[in-house]
Amino acid sequence: MSPDLVGLIGILALFALLALRVPVAFAMFVVGLAGVSVLSSPANAFNLLASETFTLASSAELIVVPLFILMGNVATASGMSRRLYDAAYAIIGSIRGGLASATIVGCGGFAALCGSSVASALTMGRVSLAEMERFNYDPRLSTGAVAAGGTLGILIPPSTGFVVYAILTQQSIGRLFLAGVLPGIMLLLLFILLITALSIMRPSYGPTGPHRSLREKSVALMGAIPIIGIVLLTIGGIYVGFFSPVEAAAVGAGLVIVFSVVARQLTVKSFYHAVRDTIATTATVMLILISAHLLNPFLALSRIPHEVATLLTGLDIGPTGILALILLCYLVLGLFLEGFAMLVLTMPIFFPVVVALGFDPIWFGVLVVLTLEMGLISPPVGVNVFIVKSVAPNVPLRDIFAGVMPFWLVMLVAVILLVLFPQIALFLPNTMIGG
Template structure:
């Protein structure tokens, strides 16, 4: 068999293993080893099993990953999410749907520290969901706002998904972070607009929040200062060249640790944060190792190059190629973790996009937003099921109904980014 045929068979086998609940990392490594052995020989394939993990784990470029994870874990252990929600709720005091607006806003702020959609959704739902239900909010609106707000963790920098995309495609991490800033803020604004439109059309979805004075609003804004300061310091430092992304991750983790201790984090919570960071980092690096081995196989199979040539020969318009790839991401996002999906698919689809003439940095942002949409899209949006685990009393159908206005907001954001690529590229 040709390398391309072996490539397709091994990819099908990998998807079959994943469907059988085999860990994604193990499925990639196993099929990568088998495919490389069939195309080249098994002796060099065995040597790759030894060299691949070393090359992945010793790559300095991957060092920001555990540091950004540690930053998010510190924020969670120190219960920063509750302080963010309380401060944001004060800002929206007196507004109908103010608590939902506060939940989405605090999700956006927390995601700038966390970098993870699932962690953002889980942390904020513990704080905001009981408060909204107690104040008479529709479970549909409350769950939709939190599930959608959680997805901001994957796009607002510093984002682990953007970091991984940059490393896979050899783009500048700083450029990727800056490219994600405006689309992330745009997503937050569109989510707030979706809430405002819903409560305007159906006022019974939410009650007005307790009015607050301008003095209280200013104090609430000041309460968000430390968290916004960490975000601004990290992104500003990268943008102005004060430090590298790795140094930014270290500085961010240190600043978040200081804030966490100042807000009562105990030594027990500190060591628990280190332990959780180790477990999460190990899981991600296991996937990176699997992707490294699978990447060797893709290189020798020439599958990506053949697919790119096939698309060119078909004469498909560039936007048809783009929309097909985005649809694939939305569908896969329903059933697969975002980082696993990117490690699995980007090496395959990236040559297609470059061949079609799209900017790789812009495509990275569009890809992450498409993955983000999959996290809240029926039938298996992962963020929705995280919320269901946190709030089992809410019907899953109500949750999916609640996220649909936010899915439409994401469709609008994707359309704006496709129509106006400068939204992602203006700050680079």
């Protein structure tokens, strides 16, 4: 068989395994190992497995993954995430739709601690859904806000999505983190504008919340200052060149632990659970990366990335048209595949095309991560939708999907704005000291 045919069979086999709910890492591992064995030799396949596993396991820059995950887990265990929501709730909760907007702000703040969309949606869902139900919010708005707000976890740094993209494309993790800041804030503000507009057009959607006195607002804000300070210190330290991403992750995790212990908000048991969850999540990410580094050589040997690149660059639709086609592919794949699976499958194919067309790889990374976010709330997979469903079992799934669709459209607007104005993503990384 020709390499092209072997590659096509391998990709079809991978999709079949994913359709059978085989975990992403194991599906890629099987296809990659078998593919390299066929196109090269079994000995080369196992040598590649051993070398790539050792290389990734000994990579210093990957330390950011467990450290930032630990920071988010400890913040959750010590109640920091609750205080973020309480501060936003106290300040803007009294306006129409304010509780849903406070949920978005809480998701954005928590995203800056944990870097996980699923964790953001799950944590904020537990914190905010009961409160919105108490004030008679329409379930479509409340669940939609939680599911969509959770997607900020993969865009606002630290983001595991950016780390995986950086490893796959050999880009700077620090620059990618900074590139996600302004787009993340922009998307957060667009979500709040959407909630406000929906609540004004349909007052029953988002009623006003309880009025808080100035003293109550001040107390709630003071409770969130340590978390805000840690976020500003870690991201700001990367921007001014004082920290590397690894150092920033260590400082952030250390400060969260120290603050939680000093404030007596972290028990031995809760810390144990936070560490255990961190190990499990880190192992999952590492398995995906190891499998990706086995799958990518198989795709290279099959010459499929080369053939696709030749086909795309030969189209008479211009660079912007090709970029739009690539992003459309991500939107379609997002209907069926999980985000990490899409990254690993498509980067060897699309990234060389993007570089050949002269697009900035950091900017493209933000666009890709944003489209991955859209997949998190797209039917029928919509991981965040099912996370919210687990927290709000009485809300029909169709209502949750109906609730997220306006947010999905707003995310599409954000993608278009980033394509039209790349400096939204590139301003911070291009002005960082040492960047």
